Amino acid sequence: MVSLKTNCGGIESPNPFWLASAPPANSGEQVQRAFDLGWGGAVWKTLGTPIRNVSSRFGGLHYRNERAIGFNNIELITDRPLEVNFKEIYDTKKKYPKHAVVVSLMVETREEWKDIIKRSVDAGADGLELNFGCPHGMCERGMGSAVGQEPRVNEEITSWAVEYSSVPVLVKLTPNVGDILPHGLAAQKGGGHGVSLINTIKSIIGVDIDNFVPMPVVANKSTNGGYCGQAVRPIALHMVAQLARSPEFKIPISGIGGVATWRDAVEFILLGSSSVQVCTEVMLRGYRVIDDMVEGLEEYMRSHGFSTIDAMVGKAVPGYSEWGELDMNYESIAKIDSDKCIGCQLCMVACHDGAHQCIHPDASGTTRVPVIDESECVGCNLCQIVCPVPDCISMVEVDNGHAPASWNQHLAGEGTLRPKKGSH
Amino acid sequence: MSTVDKERTEAVFEDFKPAYSHGQALSEANRCLFCADAPCIKACPTGIDIPQFIRKISTENVKASAKTIFDANILGMSCARVCPVETLCVGDCVYNHMDEPPIQIGKLQRYATDIAYAEDWRFFRAGADTGKSVALVGAGPASLACAHELRRHGHACTIYDKRAVVGGLNTTGVAPYKMRAERSEAEAAWILGIGGIEIEYGVEIGANKSWDALLEAHDAMFVGVGLGPDHWLDVPGRDLEGVVGAVDFIERFKPGTVELAAVKSAVVVGGGNTAIDAVRELVGLGIPSVTMVYRGVEDKMSGYAHEWNAAKQEGVVASFRSQPLAFEGEGHVTGVRCAVLDDAKQPTGLQRVIAADLVLLAIGQAKLEGLLAELGGVTFERGRVVVDEAQATTRKGVWAGGDCANGGKEVVNAADEGKRAAQAIDAFLKGAG
Ligand SMILES: Cc1cc2nc3c(=O)[nH]c(=O)nc-3n(C[C@H](O)[C@H](O)[C@H](O)COP(=O)(O)OP(=O)(O)OC[C@H]3O[C@@H](n4cnc5c(N)ncnc54)[C@H](O)[C@@H]3O)c2cc1C
Ligand SMILES: Cc1cc2nc3c(=O)[nH]c(=O)nc-3n(C[C@H](O)[C@H](O)[C@H](O)COP(=O)(O)O)c2cc1C
Ligand code: SF4
Numbered sequence: 001m002v003s004l005k006t007n008c009g010g011i012e013s014p015n016p017f018w019l020a021s022a023p024p025a026n027s028g029e030q031v032q033r034a035f036d037l038g039w040g041g042a043v044w045k046t047l048g049t050p051i052r053n054v055s056s057r058f059g060g061l062h063y064r065n066e067r068a069i070g071f072n073n074i075e076l077i078t079d080r081p082l083e084v085n086f087k088e089i090y091d092t093k094k095k096y097p098k099h100a101v102v103v104s105l106m107v108e109t110r111e112e113w114k115d116i117i118k119r120s121v122d123a124g125a126d127g128l129e130l131n132f133g134c135p136h137g138m139c140e141r142g143m144g145s146a147v148g149q150e151p152r153v154n155e156e157i158t159s160w161a162v163e164y165s166s167v168p169v170l171v172k173l174t175p176n177v178g179d180i181l182p183h184g185l186a187a188q189k190g191g192g193h194g195v196s197l198i199n200t201i202k203s204i205i206g207v208d209i210d211n212f213v214p215m216p217v218v219a220n221k222s223t224n225g226g227y228c229g230q231a232v233r234p235i236a237l238h239m240v241a242q243l244a245r246s247p248e249f250k251i252p253i254s255g256i257g258g259v260a261t262w263r264d265a266v267e268f269i270l271l272g273s274s275s276v277q278v279c280t281e282v283m284l285r286g287y288r289v290i291d292d293m294v295e296g297l298e299e300y301m302r303s304h305g306f307s308t309i310d311a312m313v314g315k316a317v318p319g320y321s322e323w324g325e326l327d328m329n330y331e332s333i334a335k336i337d338s339d340k341c342i343g344c345q346l347c348m349v350a351c352h353d354g355a356h357q358c359i360h361p362d363a364s365g366t367t368r369v370p371v372i373d374e375s376e377c378v379g380c381n382l383c384q385i386v387c388p389v390p391d392c393i394s395m396v397e398v399d400n401g402h403a404p405a406s407w408n409q410h411l412a413g414e415g416t417l418r419p420k421k422g423s424h
Numbered sequence: 425m426s427t428v429d430k431e432r433t434e435a436v437f438e439d440f441k442p443a444y445s446h447g448q449a450l451s452e453a454n455r456c457l458f459c460a461d462a463p464c465i466k467a468c469p470t471g472i473d474i475p476q477f478i479r480k481i482s483t484e485n486v487k488a489s490a491k492t493i494f495d496a497n498i499l500g501m502s503c504a505r506v507c508p509v510e511t512l513c514v515g516d517c518v519y520n521h522m523d524e525p526p527i528q529i530g531k532l533q534r535y536a537t538d539i540a541y542a543e544d545w546r547f548f549r550a551g552a553d554t555g556k557s558v559a560l561v562g563a564g565p566a567s568l569a570c571a572h573e574l575r576r577h578g579h580a581c582t583i584y585d586k587r588a589v590v591g592g593l594n595t596t597g598v599a600p601y602k603m604r605a606e607r608s609e610a611e612a613a614w615i616l617g618i619g620g621i622e623i624e625y626g627v628e629i630g631a632n633k634s635w636d637a638l639l640e641a642h643d644a645m646f647v648g649v650g651l652g653p654d655h656w657l658d659v660p661g662r663d664l665e666g667v668v669g670a671v672d673f674i675e676r677f678k679p680g681t682v683e684l685a686a687v688k689s690a691v692v693v694g695g696g697n698t699a700i701d702a703v704r705e706l707v708g709l710g711i712p713s714v715t716m717v718y719r720g721v722e723d724k725m726s727g728y729a730h731e732w733n734a735a736k737q738e739g740v741v742a743s744f745r746s747q748p749l750a751f752e753g754e755g756h757v758t759g760v761r762c763a764v765l766d767d768a769k770q771p772t773g774l775q776r777v778i779a780a781d782l783v784l785l786a787i788g789q790a791k792l793e794g795l796l797a798e799l800g801g802v803t804f805e806r807g808r809v810v811v812d813e814a815q816a817t818t819r820k821g822v823w824a825g826g827d828c829a830n831g832g833k834e835v836v837n838a839a840d841e842g843k844r845a846a847q848a849i850d851a852f853l854k855g856a857g
Pocket of ligand 2: 021279
């Protein structure tokens with residue numbers, strides 16, 4: 001039996017899939033529809049002093065046949081009156097007592113924090129999320145990522161929130177920092193029950209090259225926005241793992257950034273997240289993507305022998321190490337399955353122009369299947385990455401007789417490194 | 425200066441392969457793997473750099489895409505429509521080795537070249553005048569490609585054609601559901617837009633102007649006369665009304681009009697591509713019953729299987745292993761009497777009669793060896809003009825290309841041979857300085 005029941009920093013939900021604080025969690029009507037379709041929780045669109053938004057708010061990064069592999073926005077926090085939001089939170093919580101309703105908040109003064117936290121808790125919030133992450137518009141007003149970039153301010157505001165709140169407090173971190181760890185530790189020090197990351201990354205999504213204005217265009221100007229969607233997942237995974245593997249960092253993580261499928265969720269969980277949040281994929285394809293997410297996660301857990309989410313959290317963290325700890329004597333080479341090869345020779349051109357010049361045309365000229373010079377192959381994976389045929393190029397381990405040795409061992413005078421491979 | 429009839433019969437045909445919309449073209453172009461040393465390039469007789477032109481469509485750099493196409497093949501617009509791509513470029517797409525449909529190269533080529541025509545983009549300018557002039561005989565694809573290339577090198581060109589239409593069989597022969605006559609004329613006009621190419625219509629070289637006179641008036645000559653009239657079947661009833669050569673028939677209805685209201689059933693004799701075109705055209709023109717009569721068995725037909733499958737879907741029936749013995753009827757044909765053959769094409773002793781008030785003969789076109797015999801020094805092999813790799817005939821100063829030299833292939837072959845001949849002629853004229 002597999003259970004998806006989730007507890008992230010004391011916030012419980014029937015499954016680990018939460019809507020991130022963003023347009024899909026903007027109103028009670030939406031959140032309730034999402035719960036009906038299977039979402040486990042929702043972080044309400046950030047509340048604060050309501051703002052006004054501009055017209056033309058989003059931009060998409062399209063690549064080949066894929067629409068919006070990256071996404072960017074210049075919208076701010078909620079533009080709906082606070083009392084309307086609180087009433088809808090109250091109604092939603094009443095109707096869905098088992099689902100997680102987390103309220104995202106962003107205000108300036110201590111008084112304002114105190115007031116808005118009280119109203120959120122009174123409305124029935126299961127938890128709070130402090131938005132220290134928004135990289136545009138709000139930070140110029142001394143909020144959002146302006147707070148997230150200053151560990152001291154982060155810690156202080158977190159401690160206020162923890163003081164005023166009777167429900168768990170998550171701190172949402174901005175990725176617009178050099179090293180995420182001090183920021184995660186600041187939230188922990190301030191008493192936060194967990195962190196959520198990442199918020200969006202400062203970005204310009206493109207330029208209107210006919211009118212000489214960046215995008216999205218508002219009248220005749222634009223501004224930098226926040227980048228998210230599939231393209232940011234590698235950055236988000238790194239930041240999550242960076243916290244998860246730190247021995248000092250001990251509070252739970254809600255992973256965010258480019259979650260589009262159950263597989264992405266598994267990756268976040270294995271690197272230390274106990275819940276995941278989704279914004280862009282829902283904006284692009286709707287709440288109904290939850291079906292596949294839930295069923296795919298269940299099937300993964302069944303097939304890998306996990307009965308609870310907790311058992312999965314952080315499973316891949318020990319496998320994430322410093323470069324200096326990698327085994328330099330491990331050797332792999334590429335092999336082409338000639339039955340599967342279609343003769344496109346993309347591997348050949350990639351290896352010649354972008355790697356180590358060791359894939360060559362067949363000398364007999366009778367076949368388009370290229371030949372790999374195994375004595376020169378450094379095992380970089382480039383050919384396998386460009387090959388369009390599933391499972392046609394595999395990277396195969398070579399038993400070269402060398403005992404494992406890392407760079408750190410080498411520096412410490414322990415272990416012997418194998419000779420450099422390849423003449424290029 | 426269109427010479428095609430506005431009310432012409434072919435106007436009833438729609439495109440068999442409809443044009444791509446912008447979105448369709450982008451999505452198909454983005455599927456292209458951009459192969460290294462791509463097999464499709466080798467499968468194109470003109471060697472268009474297909475992965476490059478497709479990549480340029482995918483980046484919405486259509487002008488450069490069209491230039492890549494036309495640089496290799498100035499007839500790229502019509503080739504995109506009329507090439508049997510299934511056996512050329514598309515047939516060699518590496519996706520055929522995967523469970524993926526091959527890239528629709530012809531349709532993408534059409535996308536880029538149609539935009540070039542619609543926008544009237546011109547990519548090539550005539551070279552500096554060399555003072556030399558070249559005679560080109562026939563205004564078909566071979567001569568058009570040759571003349572255009574010669575102009576890029578600055579040689580003056582005069583094309584002679586016995587007909588009144590430009591474009592050769594590309595205008596008068598190609599099936600209308602692939603391309604209508606006016607499109608081929610538009611192509612010729614676009615090609616001639618480079619300037620410096622004269623065309624003299626209604627001049628049959630060898631009949632009302634001699635080969636020698638041409639050679640005297642010009643510094644070099646390109647022969648692109650194509651093939652001769654339809655072969656005939658020498659059987660009783662051969663002169664009955666309603667028995668017509670297929671190419672001749674197609675040439676009448678494409679740029680002009682034919683009256684077919686009285687035709688209830690038609691027979692096309694043959695199993696090649698002209699026969700398949702003819703049956704599909706007759707069905708498209710609304711003839712209730714169309715039968716293809718072929719001596720051999722279905723899988724031995726020389727016509728393309730993909731075309732024949734389309735014909736069957738359109739309602740054509742076939743009478744295989746049938747050898748016409750006589751055309752029956754009084755004054756006008758009413759039927760075709762056939763001997764029934766076995767699989768080895770030997771008579772079985774049985775006969776069948778197929779009703780027909782129109783019979784098209786699609787059993788090949790004659791070679792023009794006789795016509796060219798007066799051009800001393802040119803040699804022939806099985807009716808084709810003998811040429812070397814640079815399309816030079818055995819007579820100095822005379823090159824040949826297209827159907828008359830290759831025995832009857834495709835427009836794209838004519839385009840390639842005409843262009844290569846021009847490069848050789850240019851070297852000759854500059855060398856002879
Ligand atoms: C019915 C039919 C359908 C076809 N369909 C296709 C198709 O779908 N796709 C494809 O790629 N190819 C197709 N082809 C083949 C293609 O049309 C030819 O390969 C191509 O047109 C050959 O070009 P060419 O320039 O060599 O000759 P042609 O196109 O035959 O042009 C020769 C020109 O020379 C002129 N001429 C002949 N003798 C003289 C003379 N003595 N003096 C002056 N002028 C003369 C003729 O009037 C004609 O205009 C088809 C052919 C036929 C018959
Ligand atoms: C249009 C839009 C509006 C957003 N608004 C907020 C917000 O009000 N508060 C907040 O904490 N994050 C906000 N975000 C960030 C998301 O919650 C999320 O952290 C980010 O988009 C990364 O997740 P994703 O890749 O699934 O989209 C917004 C994102 C988008 C695209
Ligand atoms: S000219 Fe014909 S064969 Fe060559 S690429 Fe174009 S469609 Fe394919």
